[in-house]
Amino acid sequence: MNRIKGNRAERKIDRRTFIKGAALGLAAAALPLNKSDASFWEAFFQKHFREMNDEEIKKVLQRLEKEAEQKYKKAVKIGNEKAMPGVLFGYGLDLSRCIGCRRCVYACVEENNQSKDPQIHWITVLRFKKGEKWVDLEESEKYYNPSLVPEKDYFYMPVQCQQCENPPCVRSCPTQATWKEPDGIVVIDYNWCIGCRYCMAACPYGARRFNWSAPNRKPEEINPKTHYLGNRPRYKGVVEKCTFCIQRTRNGRYPACVEACPVGARKFGNLLDPNSEIRYAIENKRVFRLKEDLNTSPKFYYFFAYGV
Amino acid sequence: MKDKKRRLSLIVALFFLLSLLFSFAESAEQDIPKKFFVPPPPFTPGIFPCSQCHQGMPVNRKPRKLEQMHQEIQLKHMPGGWCFDCHNPDNRDKLRLANGQLISFEESYYLCAQCHGVVFREWKAGLHGKRTGMWNGEKQYLLCVHCHWPHEPRFKPIQPLPPPMRPSDIK
Numbered sequence: 001m002n003r004i005k006g007n008r009a010e011r012k013i014d015r016r017t018f019i020k021g022a023a024l025g026l027a028a029a030a031l032p033l034n035k036s037d038a039s040f041w042e043a044f045f046q047k048h049f050r051e052m053n054d055e056e057i058k059k060v061l062q063r064l065e066k067e068a069e070q071k072y073k074k075a076v077k078i079g080n081e082k083a084m085p086g087v088l089f090g091y092g093l094d095l096s097r098c099i100g101c102r103r104c105v106y107a108c109v110e111e112n113n114q115s116k117d118p119q120i121h122w123i124t125v126l127r128f129k130k131g132e133k134w135v136d137l138e139e140s141e142k143y144y145n146p147s148l149v150p151e152k153d154y155f156y157m158p159v160q161c162q163q164c165e166n167p168p169c170v171r172s173c174p175t176q177a178t179w180k181e182p183d184g185i186v187v188i189d190y191n192w193c194i195g196c197r198y199c200m201a202a203c204p205y206g207a208r209r210f211n212w213s214a215p216n217r218k219p220e221e222i223n224p225k226t227h228y229l230g231n232r233p234r235y236k237g238v239v240e241k242c243t244f245c246i247q248r249t250r251n252g253r254y255p256a257c258v259e260a261c262p263v264g265a266r267k268f269g270n271l272l273d274p275n276s277e278i279r280y281a282i283e284n285k286r287v288f289r290l291k292e293d294l295n296t297s298p299k300f301y302y303f304f305a306y307g308v
Numbered sequence: 309m310k311d312k313k314r315r316l317s318l319i320v321a322l323f324f325l326l327s328l329l330f331s332f333a334e335s336a337e338q339d340i341p342k343k344f345f346v347p348p349p350p351f352t353p354g355i356f357p358c359s360q361c362h363q364g365m366p367v368n369r370k371p372r373k374l375e376q377m378h379q380e381i382q383l384k385h386m387p388g389g390w391c392f393d394c395h396n397p398d399n400r401d402k403l404r405l406a407n408g409q410l411i412s413f414e415e416s417y418y419l420c421a422q423c424h425g426v427v428f429r430e431w432k433a434g435l436h437g438k439r440t441g442m443w444n445g446e447k448q449y450l451l452c453v454h455c456h457w458p459h460e461p462r463f464k465p466i467q468p469l470p471p472p473m474r475p476s477d478i479k
Contacts, residue, residue: 085442094435119473141473148465151366211399252442263463264438277434278445284435305435 019209048176049189049228058192061106061228068233072219079227081250083183087297089244090184091255092267092281093158096304099263100149100156107260108160111245112231113223115215122209122242123160123257130155160206160257161242162290162298172202178239184271184299185244187229195234195237204291205298210243244268281305344432344449347439349413356398356413367397384460386423394419394458420452 042063045054061078068076105123114120125282126140131152140157150156167186170178178199200208214236215290226232227247234240245255249268258266269276281287285303349356361377374381380410383389396404403411403419411418421428430436437455439447455463 084444099463099466100468101466101473106469106471121472124472143471145468145471147467149468152466183379249443252444254440254443259438259440261438262466264436264450267435269434269443273444277439280430280435284430284433305430 001041010152029186034169045218047168048181048192057228064232071233072222074219074222074224076222076224076226076233077227078232079247080229081128081227081247083181083185084250086270086272088184088271089137089163089249090269090271090276090278090282091163091244092265092278092287092302093302093304094265094281094285095155095157095302096306097265098125098156098261099261099265100127100151100154101262103260104158104257105265107256108242110221111223111248111256112243113215113226113233113235114209114219114240115211115217116221117216118211120209120211120240122207122213122240123158124206125156125158127154129153132136157204157302158257159207159290160300161244162205162296162300163242163244165299166295168202168204168294168296169208172198174198176300182230183250185229185246185249186241187243187246188239188241189229190232190234190240192239193238194213195239197239199239204294204296208239210239211236228268343415344417345446346414346451347454348379349416349451350454351413362400362462369397380460384462385458414451416458417449417452420458 042059045250046060049057052060057080061080065076065078102125105121105125107115108114108122109120112122114122124142126142127144128140138232144151144154161192163184163186165180165184167178170180170186174196175192175194177190178186178188178195180186195210197210200210211234215234222233223231224245227243227250230243230246245253249255254268255266258268267277267281269278271278271282275278281303282301286303287301287303289298289301348350369392383391388391392404394403395405396402396410399410401413403413403416405411405419406422417428417431427436431449434447437452438450440450441447452458457464
C-alpha cells in the first residue's frame with residue numbers, strides 16, 4: 001500500500017514541477033498571450049480532480065459550464081455525482097440475441113456527445129462467421145453493411161470499454177488523468193489528459209478513442225446533461241471512452257445502449273446486488289470475459305443465453 | 309408385515325407428491341396477481357377496443373381463412389392452434405388462459421408464460437427481453453408482444469445503422 005502511495009506522490013510532483021516549469025520557463029513563450037484571461041490560467045493550474053475539495057470542484061464546474069455555454073450557446077449542466085456506496089457496476093451482453101444492428105453505437109454517440117466529424121464511436125460491433133475461430137478480435141469485420149441483420153451464418157459482438165478491475169490503461173498513464181472509481185468505472189479527466197495515448201496502446205480491447213482534431217457537434221445535438229468524468233464536451237488532443245454512461249447510471253438510470261437495444265441483449269446492474277439482472281446472468285449462464293488470460297478482470301461479461 | 313410397510317411408503321410418497329403439487333399451486337398463485345409495469349400494448353391504432361365491432365357479432369369458432377377482416381393475420385405459431393387458444397370469444401377485449409381465466413392485454417405475458425415458462429422466468433429476472441427505467445429502482449418491462457408479433461413470433465430482421473468510417477475515408 002505504502003509503496004503505491006509513495007509512487008503516486010512522486011508522479012504528482014513530476015507533473016506539478018512540469019507545469020510550473022512550463023509556466024515560468026520556455027513553454028510560456030509558446031503560450032498564446034492573448035489567452036491571458038483568468039479562465040485560461042485557472043484551467044492551467046487546475047488541481048488533480050481527486051485532490052480538490054467540493055468548493056474547488058464547484059468552481060471548476062462553473063468555469064467549464066460557462067465555457068460550454070459560450071461555445072454551444074446553450075446551457076450545459078456538468079455534474080459531479082459521486083459513486084454510490086455498495087455499488088460495483090457490471091455489464092452483460094447476450095451474444096445469442098445480438099443482431100448487429102448498431103442501434104447501441106449511435107445511441108451512445110447521442111448520449112455521450114461524441115464528435116460527428118471526425119467521427120468517434122465508443123462502441124464497435126464486430127462480426128464473426130459462425131463456427132470459425134473467433135475470439136481473435138483482429139480477425140473480425142467491423143464494416144459489414146448488409147441490407148438486413150442478422151445475417152445467416154454470422155454472429156455479432158459489440159466491444160466497448162470493459163471497465164477492468166485491473167486496468168492496464170490506468171497504470172500506463174503518466175499524469176494520472178485516468179483512474180478507477182469506487183463503483184468500478186474507469187474515468188478520464190479531460191483537463192489532465194495530455195494526449196500521449198499510452199493508455200490506448202495499453203488497452204487490450206482497443207476501447208479508447210483519441211480526438212485528433214477538435215470534436216465537432218452542432219449545438220442542437222449537444223446533450224446538455226453531462227458529468228465531469230463522462231460526456232461533457234471534450235477537447236482536441238484528449239482521449240475518451242465508454243464510462244457506462246456515468247451521468248445516467250450514477251442517477252440510477254440504465255446506460256443509453258441498454259435502453260436502445262431492440263433485442264434486449266444488453267444487461268446492466270450492481271454486481272453487489274444479488275437481485276440484479278447482471279447477477280442473474282452470471283449465476284445462471286456461462287459467462288466469459290474477453291482476453292481473460294491477461295488478468296485485466298473486466299466487469300463486462302459476455303454470454304450465450306440459449307443455443308450454441 | 310411387508311404389505312404394511314409398502315402401504316406406509318406409498319402413503320409417504322403420496323403425501324410428498326401432494327405437498328409438491330401444493331407448492332406448485334402456491335407459486336402459481338403468487339405469480340398471477342403480480343402486475344408488471346409495462347408500456348401500452350402495441351396495437352394498430354383504432355383496433356382497440358375490439359368490442360367496437362365484436363360486441364353483438366356472432367362468434368365463428370371454425371378455423372378458416374379470414375376474408376372480411378384481419379386478413380393480414382396468418383398464424384405461424386403453435387402448429388394446429390387457432391385464435392381462441394389466446395383470444396376470448398365472448399369478450400374480445402380480453403385474452404383467455406387455458407384454465408378459462410381472463411386477462412387484459414397489458415398482462416399478455418401470462419398468456420405466453422403458459423407455454424414458454426423458462427423464457428417467462430428469465431423475462432421476469434430481466435434477462436430475456438428488456439427493462440428500462442432505474443437499475444436500482446422502478447423498471448418498465450417490454451411486453452413479449454412488443455418484440456414478438458404473437459401470430460408470427462419470430463423476431464424480424466431489421467436494417468443496420470451505417471458502419472463506422474474507414475480510416476481512409478477520414479480527411
